[in-house]
Amino acid sequence: MKPSNIQGNGVMNGISKTLDGVQQVLNMVQTSAPIVQEYGPMIKNLPAMYRMIKVFKELEASDSKENAEETSNLKTKPTENEPTVSPKKVTKTTARRSSANDVPKPKLFI
DSSP: OHHHHHHHHHHHHHHHHHHHHHHHHHHHHHHHHHHHHHHHHHHHTHHHHHHHHHHHHHHHHHHHHHHHHHHHHHHSOOOSSSOOOOHHHHHHHHHHHHOSTTSOOOOOOO
16 A cells, blocks of 8 residues: 555645646746836837837938038039028028027926
8 A cells, every 4th residue: 555655645746846836937927927017018119119210310311411412512612503502501590400499498387
């Protein structure tokens, strides 16, 4: 009778170890669930954010090329048919766009 008793104990120990392992996995999933809920949507949007960054870099590169062409055109002498453009006007328009003075200050209502 002892051999069957030993086998029964072995089976119970195996089940107990398996249940302990399952319980540890469930505890880990339970503790990591809030992190996944918080950062999951951001990770899902990573490909779209990467594409947007790529497009912005392309736009900046094309803008810098256009600005370089404009400044090179300003340095060359204009022909008789072309109007003259002073560099001061160009700097005023770019300064006006980047000015933060035009934006009203936020108001706090209590």
